[in-house]
Amino acid sequence: MGYGLEGIDELLRDRLLVMIRERAAVDVLPHVGRRTGGLVLTGADAPVRCREIRSAFPGMVVAMDLESHTREVATADAPFGLRTSYGWRALGLADLNEILDGQRENRASFAVTPTCFIPADETGDAATLKAVIREANRLHRTDTVVLLPCSYQWLRGVSLLHLVEQIRACRHPVALIMQASNVDPLSRAHVPEGLRQVCRSCPRLLLWRTDLAAFDAMAHGAWGAAVGASAVLRFGVAPRPDNGGGGHKPYTVVLVRRLLRYVRVATLQDWFAHIDPWTCDCAVCEGAALTRFTDTDADVLAALQHTVRELYALHEELEATLPGHERENWWRQQLTDSSDHHRLLASQTDTEVSFPKVLQAWRRPSPLPLPVPAEPRGQDHSGTS
Numbered sequence: 126m127g128y129g130l131e132g133i134d135e136l137l138r139d140r141l142l143v144m145i146r147e148r149a150a151v152d153v154l155p156h157v158g159r160r161t162g163g164l165v166l167t168g169a170d171a172p173v174r175c176r177e178i179r180s181a182f183p184g185m186v187v188a189m190d191l192e193s194h195t196r197e198v199a200t201a202d203a204p205f206g207l208r209t210s211y212g213w214r215a216l217g218l219a220d221l222n223e224i225l226d227g228q229r230e231n232r233a234s235f236a237v238t239p240t241c242f243i244p245a246d247e248t249g250d251a252a253t254l255k256a257v258i259r260e261a262n263r264l265h266r267t268d269t270v271v272l273l274p275c276s277y278q279w280l281r282g283v284s285l286l287h288l289v290e291q292i293r294a295c296r297h298p299v300a301l302i303m304q305a306s307n308v309d310p311l312s313r314a315h316v317p318e319g320l321r322q323v324c325r326s327c328p329r330l331l332l333w334r335t336d337l338a339a340f341d342a343m344a345h346g347a348w349g350a351a352v353g354a355s356a357v358l359r360f361g362v363a364p365r366p367d368n369g370g371g372g373h374k375p376y377t378v379v380l381v382r383r384l385l386r387y388v389r390v391a392t393l394q395d396w397f398a399h400i401d402p403w404t405c406d407c408a409v410c411e412g413a414a415l416t417r418f419t420d421t422d423a424d425v426l427a428a429l430q431h432t433v434r435e436l437y438a439l440h441e442e443l444e445a446t447l448p449g450h451e452r453e454n455w456w457r458q459q460l461t462d463s464s465d466h467h468r469l470l471a472s473q474t475d476t477e478v479s480f481p482k483v484l485q486a487w488r489r490p491s492p493l494p495l496p497v498p499a500e501p502r503g504q505d506h507s508g509t510s
């Protein structure tokens with residue numbers, strides 16, 4: 126697929142992607158926003174599925190994440206790599222180009238670098254992160270997004286300054302993944318503020334493998350985001366030998382839009398044990414109660430389809446606002462409404478419904494963007510000063 130005159134930037138701007146295992150992709154496809162949506166496929170057969178979907182729906186934006194970051198730690202010598210049927214393969218520049226070409230040959234709308242996981246910066250010189258950007262900047266391509274799968278510790282302290290500097294230095298759009306050990310990275314101190322600062326300071330940024338943080342990021346200047354369809358795809362994971370396996374069966378979870386959070390259906394059933402449950406008017410629910418989903422495969426899928434519909438409904442509102450103050454104010458109002466709905470729910474149901482910490486953090490004032498360092502003055506500076 127060729128790009129219009131504006132290229133990849135125009136393709137990514139205000140784009141909300143759903144990140145999903147390739148096997149489940151076809152089931153959510155009808156619910157993905159056609160104009161501003163799309164899919165990021167994971168899993169071994171992602172290339173095949175990408176080609177199939179793009180052949181059937183050429184207008185749909187589809188990319189893939191080869192998930193090297195869940196398998197191997199990046200080093201300054203080998204920032205990119207790939208698991209193959211012959212074992213692990215570190216990728217030099219020519220190999221990297223070949224892998225990116227392969228994604229495009231499988232009709233991906235844009236290519237995504239197979240970056241390995243970037244752990245916290247122990248040495249303080251950001252050597253690994255710099256190696257990722259340096260190598261990526263040697264790619265003569267205009268169809269590629271550079272993936273930065275980072276420990277949450279890059280979102281605070283002096284590491285944050287390195288991160289912003291490197292994203293600004295990148296010639297390609299950047300997709301940022303945040304990882305903390307099996308918890309929401311945004312539950313770590315200073316990370317919500319740090320992420321906002323990155324979004325406000327860096328052009329051409331996507332938040333990748335995330336949850337509703339997509340909206341906080343886009344309200345603060347991120348161009349787009351990829352929201353995970355399942356819990357494991359909603360934040361980064363550190364590389365482990367057994368990554369990529371099936372895992373245990375997840376609980377049925379739905380996005381409750383007016384609360385701005387994912388809630389287990391069992392919890393909803395507790396909340397609404399004695400009063401009429403909240404209903405949903407999306408095209409999947411058609412006015413039915415949010416408490417109706419069970420743990421059957423059909424209901425888990427219907428719950429996901431509902432969630433995707435609601436994500437795009439929220440995104441449609443965001444997209445209707447102007448980037449900057451108007452968008453930030455819209456998001457602030459969503460958070461205020463969510464807080465009100467939490468209180469209303471607690472009083473109506475006479476149960477404890479606490480307002481999640483991350484939503485509390487998002488109600489706090491935003492930090493300013495980091496200043497852009499002044500360009501060093503050239504020798505030919507004429508004597509006007």
Ligand SMILES: [Zn+2]
Binds near residue numbers: 406
């Ligand atoms: Zn619904």
